[in-house]
Amino acid sequence: MRPGSFGSGVAVVAMLAAGAALGASREANRADPIVGEETAVLTDAPNVPPPIHRNHATRVVVHLEVKEVEGQLADGVRYVFWTFGGRVPGKFIRIREGDEVEFHLDNHPDNKNPHNIDLHAVNGPGGGAAASLTAPGHSSVFSFKALNPGLFVYHCATAPVAMHVGNGMYGMILVEPKEGLSKVDHEYYLMQSDFYTQGKNGEKGLQPFSMEKVIDEKPEYIVFNGAVGSTTGDKALTAKVGDTVRLFVGDGGPNVVSSFHAIGQIFDTVYPEGAMSAPTHNVQTTTVPAGGAAIAEFRMSVPGTFILVDHSLERAFNRGALAQLKVTGPEDKLVYSGKQFDLVYQPEGAGARAATGERQVVLAPAARSKEERIKLGAEVFANNCQACHQQDGQGVPDAFPPLAGSDYLNGDKIRAIKTVTGGLEQPLTVNGKGFNGVMPAWTLSDEDIANVLTFVYSKWDNSGQEVTPQEVKLHRVTAGAKETKE
Amino acid sequence: MTRSRALKVMQAFAAVAALALGAAAAGPGGWPGSSLYNLESRWTDQDGGSVALDAFAGAPVVVAMGYTTCRDICPAIVADMMWVERHLPPGATSRVRFAFFSFDSEADTPERLKLYAESHGLDPRRWTLLRADDSAARELAAALDVPWRPNDRNGFDHAAVLTLLDGKGEIAFQQRGTQASSDELLGRLKGLIAKGE
Amino acid sequence: MGAAAVFVVAILAVASPAAAAAGAERGGLVTIPPGLYTPFQRVKAANSGETEAQAPEAIAAFAMDRAPVTNAEYLGFVTAHPEWRKSWTKTLFADGRYLGRWPADLDFGHAEAGDRPVTDVSWFAARAYCKTRGLDLPTTAQWEYALADAGRDEARVRARSLEWFSRPNGAGPGAIGGPVNGYGVGNLIGLVWEWTEDFNAYAITAESRDPNGNDSAAVCGGAAAGIADASDYPAFMRASMRASLKANYTADMLGFRCAGGAP
Numbered sequence: 001m002r003p004g005s006f007g008s009g010v011a012v013v014a015m016l017a018a019g020a021a022l023g024a025s026r027e028a029n030r031a032d033p034i035v036g037e038e039t040a041v042l043t044d045a046p047n048v049p050p051p052i053h054r055n056h057a058t059r060v061v062v063h064l065e066v067k068e069v070e071g072q073l074a075d076g077v078r079y080v081f082w083t084f085g086g087r088v089p090g091k092f093i094r095i096r097e098g099d100e101v102e103f104h105l106d107n108h109p110d111n112k113n114p115h116n117i118d119l120h121a122v123n124g125p126g127g128g129a130a131a132s133l134t135a136p137g138h139s140s141v142f143s144f145k146a147l148n149p150g151l152f153v154y155h156c157a158t159a160p161v162a163m164h165v166g167n168g169m170y171g172m173i174l175v176e177p178k179e180g181l182s183k184v185d186h187e188y189y190l191m192q193s194d195f196y197t198q199g200k201n202g203e204k205g206l207q208p209f210s211m212e213k214v215i216d217e218k219p220e221y222i223v224f225n226g227a228v229g230s231t232t233g234d235k236a237l238t239a240k241v242g243d244t245v246r247l248f249v250g251d252g253g254p255n256v257v258s259s260f261h262a263i264g265q266i267f268d269t270v271y272p273e274g275a276m277s278a279p280t281h282n283v284q285t286t287t288v289p290a291g292g293a294a295i296a297e298f299r300m301s302v303p304g305t306f307i308l309v310d311h312s313l314e315r316a317f318n319r320g321a322l323a324q325l326k327v328t329g330p331e332d333k334l335v336y337s338g339k340q341f342d343l344v345y346q347p348e349g350a351g352a353r354a355a356t357g358e359r360q361v362v363l364a365p366a367a368r369s370k371e372e373r374i375k376l377g378a379e380v381f382a383n384n385c386q387a388c389h390q391q392d393g394q395g396v397p398d399a400f401p402p403l404a405g406s407d408y409l410n411g412d413k414i415r416a417i418k419t420v421t422g423g424l425e426q427p428l429t430v431n432g433k434g435f436n437g438v439m440p441a442w443t444l445s446d447e448d449i450a451n452v453l454t455f456v457y458s459k460w461d462n463s464g465q466e467v468t469p470q471e472v473k474l475h476r477v478t479a480g481a482k483e484t485k486e
Numbered sequence: 487m488t489r490s491r492a493l494k495v496m497q498a499f500a501a502v503a504a505l506a507l508g509a510a511a512a513g514p515g516g517w518p519g520s521s522l523y524n525l526e527s528r529w530t531d532q533d534g535g536s537v538a539l540d541a542f543a544g545a546p547v548v549v550a551m552g553y554t555t556c557r558d559i560c561p562a563i564v565a566d567m568m569w570v571e572r573h574l575p576p577g578a579t580s581r582v583r584f585a586f587f588s589f590d591s592e593a594d595t596p597e598r599l600k601l602y603a604e605s606h607g608l609d610p611r612r613w614t615l616l617r618a619d620d621s622a623a624r625e626l627a628a629a630l631d632v633p634w635r636p637n638d639r640n641g642f643d644h645a646a647v648l649t650l651l652d653g654k655g656e657i658a659f660q661q662r663g664t665q666a667s668s669d670e671l672l673g674r675l676k677g678l679i680a681k682g683e
Numbered sequence: 684m685g686a687a688a689v690f691v692v693a694i695l696a697v698a699s700p701a702a703a704a705a706g707a708e709r710g711g712l713v714t715i716p717p718g719l720y721t722p723f724q725r726v727k728a729a730n731s732g733e734t735e736a737q738a739p740e741a742i743a744a745f746a747m748d749r750a751p752v753t754n755a756e757y758l759g760f761v762t763a764h765p766e767w768r769k770s771w772t773k774t775l776f777a778d779g780r781y782l783g784r785w786p787a788d789l790d791f792g793h794a795e796a797g798d799r800p801v802t803d804v805s806w807f808a809a810r811a812y813c814k815t816r817g818l819d820l821p822t823t824a825q826w827e828y829a830l831a832d833a834g835r836d837e838a839r840v841r842a843r844s845l846e847w848f849s850r851p852n853g854a855g856p857g858a859i860g861g862p863v864n865g866y867g868v869g870n871l872i873g874l875v876w877e878w879t880e881d882f883n884a885y886a887i888t889a890e891s892r893d894p895n896g897n898d899s900a901a902v903c904g905g906a907a908a909g910i911a912d913a914s915d916y917p918a919f920m921r922a923s924m925r926a927s928l929k930a931n932y933t934a935d936m937l938g939f940r941c942a943g944g945a946p
Binding site: 519520521621627628629631632633634635638 | 929
């Protein structure tokens with residue numbers, strides 16, 4: 001034995017001992033006898049299969065069907081997704097450590113392409129990929145023993161991997177530690193990923209995959225659960241004041257790492273990278289690597305809409321990485337007064353946006369009537385405004401001002417044009433309430449801005465006036481880098 | 487490793503389907519639909535004799551593909567087959583056959599095959615080394631699921647696959663990759679022998 | 684260098700057969716001139732530390748079907764060769780989906796299917812069809828060489844491939860026709876995948892995230908595969924598709940065409 005090796009040996013033993021706090025050792029899990037057999041319950045996001053109450057290992061049979069399906073990526077934007085189970089992200093799988101999983105990967109005969117699966121929960125070549133390359137209309141079977149507890153990503157690993165993953169082929173498998181997880185009121189499944197369309201963000205129609213953009217790592221969309229707006233509005237996650245919430249957060253990539261954050265809610269406990277052995281507490285933002293995961297647990301203290309974002313903000317507000325958790329129940333003024341002080345997270349705003357050099361010029365069809373303008377404006381609103389100002393135009397108290405019946409908006413059309421084109425960085429009062437957020441400068445075309453403002457004016461008891469592209473052109477804030485070329 | 491009921495049912499279904507199809511489609515030899523003996527290619531053995539695949543019918547046979555000038559994986563494949571041969575149960579040594587099929591239709595003449603068999607001490611009572619044209623070799627490799635291709639060093643890149651065929655020419659087991667001891671293949675072979683094959 | 688000279692000759696030789704070939708809508712063999720082809724998956728000696736790309740392969744002149752074999756053509760084949768009818772075929776030669784779109788042994792269904800590529804055929808079946816015409820399936824190198832089209836329109840071919848992957852399957856492959864490439868070959872992409880004679884030659888690298896790796900004892904120790912151009916996604920897709928197949932497999936979007944030595 002060389003000098004020093006004894007010391008490092010002790011360190012390794014100590015590390016292993018600490019790691020064994022939750023869950024058993026690999027050796028114990030390998031030897032854990034299998035009792036019985038069950039078929040795995042699989043769920044689509046944001047739902048999670050029920051907790052496991054078994055006190056023994058069993059054989060779990062998983063049937064996962066690969067389907068290539070056309071679906072919606074954003075309003076008016078269609079995409080052919082390659083999926084594990086029909087939707088993006090793929091089905092959530094829940095097993096217990098020590099379980100023996102018999103995995104059936106079924107490649108639907110209507111599919112065009114071969115696929116396989118790499119589960120990060122597997123110890124073995126390719127994580128199963130080497131055993132599961134499956135032609136359309138065929139099915140592969142392989143088995144593995146769950147040796148390590150944790151939350152793991154799975155994904156297709158057929159070449160070109162970035163294309164299969166870029167088209168939506170990822171999901172998560174939870175290997176519960178044998179002690180189980182603590183009881184909570186809600187468990188949700190949220191998975192971030194990036195998409196590479198040939199058309200720019202917002203461009204309508206069926207969008208083909210862009211090989212160039214995925215290679216350059218320049219996504220058009222970064223979303224939660226497979227689409228812009230998948231988890232907002234009436235599809236938001238829900239909870240009540242006093243409830244405990246556990247989020248199983250994953251990042252499918254293929255390229256972008258997430259800075260996962262809940263606006264206005266501190267994570268009481270985070271299992272970083274989905275590992276069960278070393279939870280951390282009182283966390284603001286946790287990194288979720290591409291091909292990685294995290295578990296975040298927290299108790300809701302006050303009601304409101306809590307916005308879940310990738311805190312790399314351009315992604316949240318311009319590319320789609322934004323979800324909502326709506327909490328109902330009584331206020332607790334001690335925890336949050338709601339008036340005295342602005343606790344809201346502030347986007348970095350116009351300067352940062354302009355500095356990226358990324359323009360978001362969307363070629364919009366020209367409206368021929370006010371009705372068409374309103375119709376086209378609705379799409380612009382959904383893609384750009386709704387995330388903050390909300391589907392019902394009510395905004396979010398203390399964070400994003402209401403557009404519905406807004407005195408600020410209805411009072412001055414030209415001010416509205418200047419606000420949208422130039423952004424806003426000073427405090428303002430809307431309908432008697434103070435706001436101190438930042439409105440970014442929108443690099444939209446004159447036509448789009450005219451349409452979206454006309455739409456907003458047509459809704460929610462607003463003044464009903466029309467805004468024309470000529471007016472936008474005339475009053476557009478043209479200072480510096482904010483100018484938009486058409 | 488045990489298999490689940492689901493898998494067993496699937497396999498049983500596949501077997502029934504294969505039998506049904508086989509019965510409907512039994513050719514001149516009457517082999518089951520998935521039998522390798524449905525291949526009609528003709529091969530030449532190390533003594534220059536013409537051999538159809540179903541010449542091996544009636545008893546288990548351990549089959550592999552390679553070529554005699556292969557210096558890396560093929561010796562290991564042959565060594566694996568010889569390991570199985572050494573561990574045959576008494577009484578089975580005269581029935582079980584070992585067949586080595588060559589990819590190399592050019593270089594592997596019957597003379598070359600015979601020399602190879604002799605230099606490796608392969609007992610001609612159990613061992614047959616065979617060659618055929620490219621097309622037949624490709625067809626057999628496809629049926630045995632042995633990926634291969636000529637490489638730029640006058641040889642072939644190929645997978646190491648040992649296949650156990652039962653008396654009717656159906657695949658009873660495949661070992662992919664070479665091993666120090668081919669226990670699982672030997673176990674399946676003993677199972678066939680115990681069933682009277 | 685000699686290789687470069689051959690390559691130039693190959694390009695020059697293309698012009699006339701291509702011009703002669705364009706015109707007929709489908710069917711018939713097109714002569715492909717000789718030339719050099721760099722395989723997508725290059726081969727290198729194990730443990731050699733070699734990193735440079737594999738030398739291009741010389742491709743001799745050969746003939747290839749202008750278009751994939753159609754349902755109508757395949758009906759003629761199974762009529763003359765009953766052993767390849769769907770109810771007769773053995774599982775060794777074709778799996779349970781063989782000719783899955785055909786309602787019966789001698790019926791491919793709707794009339795318009797007649798000039799669409801036959802699909803759900805196995806490698807054994809496709810090969811048997813070509814043998815009856817005195818032909819073979821094209822090798823992977825021949826097929827890819829024909830698609831490479833001496834470098835003409837490379838970007839457009841890639842874009843059309845990606846577009847095809849991005850389109851839902853719907854009711855199966857469309858009709859044969861449309862433009863042919865510089866060699867006079869059409870429909871290599873955008874309708875169906877196609878069998879090649881040595882489809883499984885590269886299956887050794889099926890798990891290809893480690894393109895330079897040597898994949899375990901299942902592979903001949905003599906070689907590992909590398910990738911000529913990791914940004915050529917359509918080439919990866921074709922390689923993965925071939926690697927996922929076994930010779931008796933059939934698939935809904937998998938057809939074939941025949942090839943042979945130059946006439």
